[in-house]
């Protein structure tokens with residue numbers, strides 16, 4: 600394995616720690632109240648990602664869905680003990696713009712406290728389910744700032760039926776500031792082509808397109824803008840043996856099962872080609 604060039608920009612590596620059935624695409628077939636009835640494959644798939652990061656000497660940020668943390672705190676402890684950043688993916692994986700401000704507040708407050716009780720350390724970061732910080736949930740960052748979060752990584756500057764703020768800034772910026780406290784937004788990475796923001800990010804975009812797309816896009820962001828990228832993945836995306844369910848997804852189709860068998864190999868290439876660090880390190884919060 601050859602090490603990525605040390606002069607290239609540092610990228611943020613992130614994992615949204617949720618089980619295969621907790622994805623928004625399954626809302627219609629596996630409601631929240633039924634989650635306990637399905638096989639949890641989270642420990643095994645998270646360990647696979649931890650193993651890969653260890654192999655490449657990389658640290659990342661794990662945004663943990665705390666419904667899982669309450670039931671399996673050992674997974675959170677293993678992430679923390681391996682030197683990764685533990686951050687919040689909320690409690691119940693509800694789309695933010697489908698909640699009231701009060702419901703959202705209760706969800707992210709419970710998540711932060713649960714994780715802090717497990718790791719004995721402040722949780723700084725939050726990522727919304729399905730990047731659902733949009734124009735309809737403009738109060739989201741205010742709630743995070745109130746609760747002591749220091750950064751958010753929920754804005755995806757693209758146009759999509761499920762998420763997206765196409766006109767949002769594309770690189771870290773202060774999204775809220777009050778009484779000397781700041782909340783920094785770390786948007787999911789895009790590259791601009793012909794005036795449009797193309798999604799890079801990770802997840803489905805890594806699975807659907809050939810690896811060359813992600814490599815091209817990240818290098819393009821480095822070269823043209825001199826900035827690092829934000830990459831994200833889910834544990835279930837490296838678990839090709841997960842159960843198959845019929846779902847039309849929230850977009851009328853679902854990409855959930857596309858190329859699951861190829862994701863691990865792509866991830867290995869990515870980890871070999873680029874330098875990564877936890878989000879808090881990239882933002883200079885530690």
Ligand SMILES: [Zn+2]
Pocket residue numbers: 615617688692727728729
């Ligand atoms: Zn999620």
